[in-house]
Amino acid sequence: MFRNPYVAYGVLASPGILLVVGIATFLILQRTLLAPTAQAAPDQPIDFPHTVHAGMLELDCTFCHRAASEEPHAGLPALEQCMFCHTAVQPEDNEQIGLLLEAWNNYEGVEWERVHQLPDHVQFVHEAHINAGFECSTCHGDVEEMEKIKQVRDLRMDDCVECHLDNEAPIDCTTCHY
């Protein structure tokens, strides 16, 4: 029936088909490019082991992530805080400690790679969740057992909304979107 290639092309290019292709493409891009959070753990400039600090030494999470119960962002520690111990704790021939001392002595910060990162149009506030009684592990898993931090919970819109519904927290769009 579509012997004439121009007729066949006309069918392919019809608005209905373009729309379907468009939606499919959008959905694929949405789940890949726009996915807020890759599950793979990024390499960090210094291999900072939570196993040693939160695990073996049993430091409180908020010792380093101080803002978690007061502000939207939990925050990352400044190098001063590392040096609180590592001025003295300097295991010999430890390459990673070497990197830490080098950054400190050169007055450089460390540019930690983000592990969790929501898109800009979403707001998340730690303090509301901590004050509602959730543990860090509810969303971040057993960090004290992680040699290298990775994301373990989905934390996409469905996940957020489901927990909000279960806990009678607000679910209007403006709760989470600017």
Ligand code: HEC
């Ligand atoms: C001695 C300081 C220190 C302690 C204690 C500590 N952290 Fe961290 N945390 C860091 C540093 C430094 C990073 C950035 C490097 C990295 O991701 O490994 C980080 C990264 C993280 C991240 C990833 C941040 C992102 O980019 O998404 C999470 C989540 C986290 N910590 C949770 C915790 C939890 C939960 C605890 C307690 C069980 C804890 N941390 C204890 C220093 C600390």
Ligand code: HEC
């Ligand atoms: C409360 C004290 C304390 C603080 C604060 C602290 N550390 Fe440590 N850190 C230690 C101790 C103790 C060890 C274990 C040393 C050993 O293995 O002999 C250690 C080990 C390490 C190691 C080596 C792990 C290994 O065995 O290869 C690195 C890297 C490190 N810390 C980085 C950091 C960074 C970066 C910060 C700041 C974000 C930090 N530390 C904050 C006490 C601390």
Ligand code: HEC
């Ligand atoms: C209800 C889920 C939830 C709980 C509970 C939670 N977090 Fe988070 N955390 C997130 C989300 C979502 C992000 C990403 C935020 C963003 O990209 O704006 C995040 C990001 C972080 C980061 C990266 C830096 C930042 O501040 O955005 C750190 C560090 C962190 N969390 C530590 C903690 C610690 C420590 C606790 C416990 C005191 C905790 N979180 C409890 C969901 C949670």
Ligand code: HEC
């Ligand atoms: C484990 C359950 C849980 C998860 C997962 C969760 N939330 Fe919540 N969230 C709550 C509860 C409960 C409250 C209400 C706290 C209160 O009553 O102040 C809340 C409050 C909030 C608030 C503050 C609302 C306000 O007006 O005070 C924002 C914003 C928010 N959540 C965003 C998010 C986003 C974005 C995500 C996903 C990345 C998320 N939440 C995941 C349970 C959760």
Ligand code: HEC
């Ligand atoms: C409890 C928090 C929360 C609420 C309430 C919420 N969202 Fe979202 N929304 C998110 C998060 C987190 C993302 C980013 C992650 C993702 O794509 O799932 C998002 C992403 C989106 C996106 C972008 C999808 C993409 O791939 O970029 C749209 C559009 C959106 N939300 C619309 C809405 C509308 C409309 C409402 C109200 C009916 C709403 N949201 C309510 C948390 C929320």
